[in-house]
Amino acid sequence: MPTPHLSSFRFVMLAAFGLLNLSGCRRSSFPDVPAGYREYAYISNGGSNTVTVLDLVYLRQDRTLQVGANPTNLAVNPARNEIYVANAQSGTISVIDAEANRVVATISVHRQPYFIAVDPTGHRAYVANYGSNSVSVLDLDRRREVSVAGAGEQPAQAHISPDGRTLVVTNHGSGSVSLFDVTPYDSAKPSSGMAIHLRSTSSGCPGAADTVILPDSSKVFVACSAGHQVMAVGLAAAPGSWAAKQNPSLTTDHMLALLDVGKTPVHLAMKPDGGEIFVSNFDSDSFSEIATWTNEVGGTYSIGNRPVHGIVSRDNSMLWVSNQGADSIGLYSIDDGKLAGSVRTGSGPGALAFSEDEHLLLAADTHSGDVAVVRTAGKQGPALFTILPAGISPNSIAIKAIQEK
Incomplete structure (x- = not known):
């Protein structure tokens, strides 16, 4: 598969940490x-x-759902209470109702x-x-596939730009990026424009x-995981837009740069403001910092053994990186430009996700x-609070908050 996978085994950590408390009580000392x-x-x-469902209000396992074979990725619908699961071995997508959790x-x-990626609508x-x-291409209203398009060899990810105009597909096998025109959703014509x-x-x-796409949909950055570079590509501006009028050359996609980072860059974490990207370099135990405005690498820094995933806080101040080989999460203060400690986890941490309030x-x-x-x-800074059971080889996390009326 496109991302590094080490051998997996079941190793229960609850008793070792003295955190066996799954009866479910409301979080103490939290908002x-x-x-x-x-x-x-x-x-x-x-x-x-x-798919394991964890209750983040009471910090307990809610239930376990049977899905297809070898689920590899989750996506949240931003407009309705649904979660989608890509089942690699069975060739299907499971739809989870997040209100009933089934x-x-x-x-x-x-x-x-x-x-799987869901568009902004x-x-x-x-x-x-x-x-x-x-x-x-899936019609989520009718829950069916409505179109299919050829990509390069072994497409690994698909991301839709924030403006809904461009679909970016990374082709792991052919070492390329396919860019597709997408017709933005029109509520007056919901069945039109499904083909890409x-x-x-x-x-x-x-x-x-x-890959990550800038908030203004102007650029995409792609991790070249079989090498030591990140590719930057300028995305075509919309015809008639201010950018296109100022510079007609921006109406076509164009290569911007190949940026040297560490060995085996496997994940990109972008600041919410889009100003910087942080690259997890799996085989050099480091992360690289990229300025998105200038397409330049500001530096590459040690973070821990086998970094595989990064995430940036909503206020753009802190980078968290899971170090799969060190059983820990490394912290980097973006504002101070220095490491800010680490937090122990279970064995082989990978995917990361914040709760809605980021506590x-x-x-x-x-x-x-x-x-x-x-x-x-907390009073002593970031710390392990508890460990909750999941299943064999957990690989993706999705968060969904629901406010009942």
Whole structure:
């Protein structure tokens, strides 16, 4: 698969940490939540064909849902209470109703769907089919595949730009990036514009994997995981837009730079303001800092053994990096430009996700099959708060908050 995977085994950490308390009591010393507020974390377990649902208000396991074979990625619908699961081995997408926390539909796609992304309107989704070199377009209202387009070899990820105009697909096998034209959703014509059309392809990015798109939809950055670079590509401006009028050359996609980072860059974490990107370099135990305005690498710094995933706080001040080989999360103060400590987790932390209020950070522990729950702020600073059970080889986390009326 496109990202590094180490051998997985079940290793329960609860008793060792003295944190065996799963009966479920409301979080103490945390911000109060309003009546009727619910918040859940969904964890896909690639080795047990399940999704674990964790209750983040009472900090307990809520239930385990059976999905398709080898779930690899989760996506949240921003407009409705649904979660989507890409099941690589069974070639399907599972639809989870987040209010009832049950699987309500299964959508067939193609071979080895590895990644799913939902558009900003919540009406469509795009699936990178790793085993069939294609991208599926899903109508989420009718819960079915409505279009399919060819991509490069082994597409690993699919991301829709914030403006809804461009679909970016990274092709792991061919070391390229496919850019597709997308017709923005029109509520007056909900069934129109479902097909996507290949606009351009950028090559020269071996092992193309993770990607981030700037908030203004002007650029995409791609981790070339089989090398030591990050590719920057300028995305075509909308015809008639201010940018296109000022510079007609911006109406086409164009390569901007290949930036040297550490070895095996596997994940990109962007500041919410889009000003900087942080690259997790798996084989050099480091992260690199990229300025998105100038397309320059500001520096590469040690962070811990086998970094695989990063996430930046909402206030743009702190970077958290899961170090899979060190069983810890490293902290880097962006404002101060220096390391700010580390937090122990279970074995082999990978995917990271904040709770809605960012008072909790969750890490999926790939080897021990559980989820480390880190308290991000406290009298003694960030610290491990508890560990909750998941399944075999947890690999993705999605958070959904619901306010009952």
